Amino acid sequence: VDAIVAKRTGYGVITLRTGAKDGWAFIEVEDDGVGMDEETRERAFEPFYTTKGEKGTGLGLSMVYSIMQRHEGLVEIESEVGVGTKVRLLFPIRTIEAPVKAKELLGEMPSLRILLIDDDTRVLSTVKEMLATMGHKVDTADSGEDGIKKFMEAYSRGETYGLVITDLGMPKVSGVDVLRKVKEISPTTPVIVLSGWGSEAMPKDADGFVTKPPRMYDLRTAIAGILKNQQNVGM
Template sequence: TGREAGAAPQVRVEIRDTGVGMTEAVRSRCLEPFFTTKGERGTGLGLAMVYGMVQRHSAELEIESELGAGTTMRVIFPTAWLRDAQQPAPRVRAPRRLRILLVDDDPLLLKSLQDVLESDGHSVLAVDGGQRGIDEFLTARKRAEGFEAVITDLGMPNVDGRTVAAAVKSAAPGTPVVLLTGWGQRMRGEGELPDHVDRVLSKPPRLPELRAALEELVARGSRTH
């Protein structure tokens, strides 16, 4: 914790390494979505997602780096945020057990979201990648075992979330599609809703927001049938 003269109390989390570091040109762009120095191995989304999460918590992110000397990342939280975080968030549960298709290329997020949704009583099929998500959705439709909601990541290689959403709506226009993205807050603020998508949420999503979105979208779909 710390406080500069005249400033409100803060909590600072600092992570430092002794790796290769970054040039100033790279450091100045490292938070930009899709900017990467890893070639085809990188998506350019990792730090952009981190920055989005930091902003959603009203925190600041500072990055200091020197080529050949390592990098220091510092997250600065206002203590008011910590007080708010101690207040339990209202738990919103979906009105009934849903069959949900979860599509992402991040195995950690897939597992964590699947566990949470299943603990809420839902039946969840978690699949790796956009093309497999489309294949599983269409196969389930043929077996008359369709999904009542689809949650998909936006930034996936080869077949992204927009393509998944388009395929879902083409086969089953009434199926709600929730799109997860590291810059979801900005997209919502600018009123940017991609075609074939019913709701955009930040990645990783806040669980009360995800639960509320599922409840609202599924209920809306039920009223239109």
């Protein structure tokens, strides 16, 4: 905005540049406007200092300076009266370690037969793909009612699911209803609840909780926790 205001006529050139040099990433804004004299340049970052009269607040560049300080960055100004001004923002380039993959952190896990229940078909498709990527076999149901039906049918055939993952907030038959019915039929079958309402919404009988939208790491962590608990119980 300052570069636009600094134009000497209705026309002018404003140039934006980005790049990196000597461990710093930078953004430059250069104009061919009226430029600054030495006093103005030295006072440019002072709060409430302005050369725009009543139209200016004198807070623009001081706010920029404050933000850059919080990011441990620098602000440089080059200016010449009648030639123009260049403002350069410099950000330190930091090296961070690559994130540890969930598989490396949590180790291998056995393939489970999972019943996934959610009334949102997009979530259903995404989570199914995540679970399949982990090596699990997944059956899906797009309602609590259909989920209970599939669980009961499998149980009657002696094909109990190793895990049920259900959305909490579904119409008619909710995730709580699914949880109660699964535990009534097969108390040892673990149930993970998905919800965007926060972990405080987790029913007390649930074996795990994953916040929506779910991430693969969170799903894998929840499943690994259940498997670990089962191993401890069996010892």
